[in-house]
Amino acid sequence: MSNKHLFLNSGFVRAPLQNGVGRYVCQLQRIVLKFCKTHGSCRGLRDFIEQDLVDFAKQNPGVVVYLKPRRHRGPVAVAEYLNGDRVWMNLANKTHSEITKWIEVLRTQQGDIASTRLRKYQYTDHPSIQGPWTPFTFKNPELNTAVLPDQKFGANDRLPMSATEQLRLMFEKQKLEEGDVKTAE
Amino acid sequence: MSAFKRVQQWATFARTWHVFDCKWQDPYDSAQVIKKYLMGLHKPIYHPTNDCGDVVVCINSRDIALRGDEWRKRAYFHHTGYPGGASWTLAWELHNKDPTMIIRKAIYRSMKGNLQRRHTMERLFIFPGEDVPQDIMQNVTNQIRQLRLVPTRLDHIPEEEVQKYPKVMDYPQDYVLK
Amino acid sequence: MVFLSIANWVRSRGPDEIWRKRRVFKLAAHYIGRRRNCYSVAVRNVHRALVYATKARQLKKQDMIDLWNTRITAACEQHNITYYTLKEGLDRSNIMLDRKSLSDLAAWEPRTFECLAAVAKQKIDYDGFIDGTDRKQPTGVNLNLKDVMLEAWLKENKK
Structure with missing residues (x-):
């Protein structure tokens, strides 16, 4: 099951907080407005072009604006971004103020975020403070100079204490308490 | 990826070579432990598609210990694929022919029967005795602990330690041992 | 037309x-x-x-839970503790960490996970609880967490 045949793009959460701290780079590369000069659904877009487009172009010198009048077709805006995304937006039957707001949205986006499936809901550049796990994190350093196979590292050390060992420990404790130890005869 | 992050990734996904001494161990119990190391289930970075398994070298597989009557009664099945090619081999016969087969079959059986099993078995090396080729042994860095206790023989312990060991009781001087 | x-x-x-x-x-x-x-x-x-x-x-949710369980069990075995003991000990100490957090800690912050395992083991000892699922397979190093404040805190939080 691979991802390459799926048309739904997937990506990680990104927040390029650097854009705007020093210098702001507008991520919108070009915007193409297709409209009809007579169709009713293009009224809002025509108003926008007549009134606000030139100011928009002057305020954003880095954005290239293309106008494509096409007869008998609906109004459409295609925005292309610096990371290669293309956003197609239908502006049919939208009012002038709505179109202004949508153009503002397209200008301030950094790509096609609405149609990207988030693979994870968190992102961090520093996932680990102590350092990620490696096979050497909890390794006994004596293994570095040991000659394997060694009885010391190979025998089971979690077995319960045998009876012989328990008796021996009792004997040692007794020796510490009283100097003379009696054995059965 | 920066150089630091690349080295960090090499460290995290490094493949360790383990050695396991099969002397006097039950093959089926030790298979449960060994398969964990082979599949990478002992690592907190485990994932089935990750290829995070380690290499395990088993030595002394000739000295393996089966429980109870199994040496005489346990039979291994093999079919050549041709008609009339079914054969049942007893454990002692199989061990005489090839001392590594019993532990190999035990580990193969302990894993789930998916397509990754054969690939994982490629990471396993089994040797019947102590001598392992130098180019395999020089990669080994860790030893897997055994499950059963292997007691030391009395004549392998040095004389003075045997004399010094505390006695609970001792025979009187004039006692005659038959 | x-x-x-x-x-x-x-x-x-x-x-x-x-x-x-x-x-x-x-x-x-x-x-x-x-x-x-x-x-x-x-x-x-x-x-x-x-x-x-x-x-x-x-x-998918079930698969993720199984993966987290496997990773936590693997990390526990490195410290000679069972998953059951870890869960029991953390529950009794009122440490509510879910499987996702525990497995992320085990992979990204291994020392924190070691301390959590030691806390769980210590609490189990104080409560006198015996783990019947522990088959005494030797896989790791015995934990050695020496913290004076920890004893008092664990004894105080006894369920």
Whole structure:
């Protein structure tokens, strides 16, 4: 099951907080407005072009604006971004103020975020403070100079204490308490 | 990826070579432990598609210990694929022919029967005795602990330690041992 | 529109047939053969795909839980403790960390996980609880957490 045949793009959460701290780079590369000069659904877009487009172009010198009048077709805006995304937006039957707001949205986006499936809901550049796990994190350093196979590292050390060992420990404790130890005869 | 992050990734996904001494161990119990190391289930970075398994070298597989009557009664099945090619081999016969087969079959059986099993078995090396080729042994860095206790023989312990060991009781001087 | 010839027997099966079918073909664009181009073949396969997608939402959650369990068990074994003991000890100490957090800690912050395992083991000792699932398989190093404040805190939080 691979991802390459799926048309739904997937990506990680990104927040390029650097854009705007020093210098702001507008991520919108070009915007193409297709409209009809007579169709009713293009009224809002025509108003926008007549009134606000030139100011928009002057305020954003880095954005290239293309106008494509096409007869008998609906109004459409295609925005292309610096990371290669293309956003197609239908502006049919939208009012002038709505179109202004949508153009503002397209200008301030950094790509096609609405149609990207988030693979994870968190992102961090520093996932680990102590350092990620490696096979050497909890390794006994004596293994570095040991000659394997060694009885010391190979025998089971979690077995319960045998009876012989328990008796021996009792004997040692007794020796510490009283100097003379009696054995059965 | 920066150089630091690349080295960090090499460290995290490094493949360790383990050695396991099969002397006097039950093959089926030790298979449960060994398969964990082979599949990478002992690592907190485990994932089935990750290829995070380690290499395990088993030595002394000739000295393996089966429980109870199994040496005489346990039979291994093999079919050549041709008609009339079914054969049942007893454990002692199989061990005489090839001392590594019993532990190999035990580990193969302990894993789930998916397509990754054969690939994982490629990471396993089994040797019947102590001598392992130098180019395999020089990669080994860790030893897997055994499950059963292997007691030391009395004549392998040095004389003075045997004399010094505390006695609970001792025979009187004039006692005659038959 | 001007019709230059009379069209007989033209029957429309539904005014929005094209749009209905387009919805289905959009989902079948990456299929192979007739499944991509013929509606009656495509619609069956698209329905099956959608059913699989619905059922898989629960399966994905179960798969993630199993993966987290495996990772936590692996990290526990490195410290000679069982998953059951870890869960029991952390629950009794009122440390509410879920499987996702525990497995992320085990992979990214191994020392923190070691301390958590030691805390769990210490609490189990103080409560006198014996783990029957521990088969005493030797896999790691015995934990050695010496913290004066920890004893008092664990004894105070006794359930």
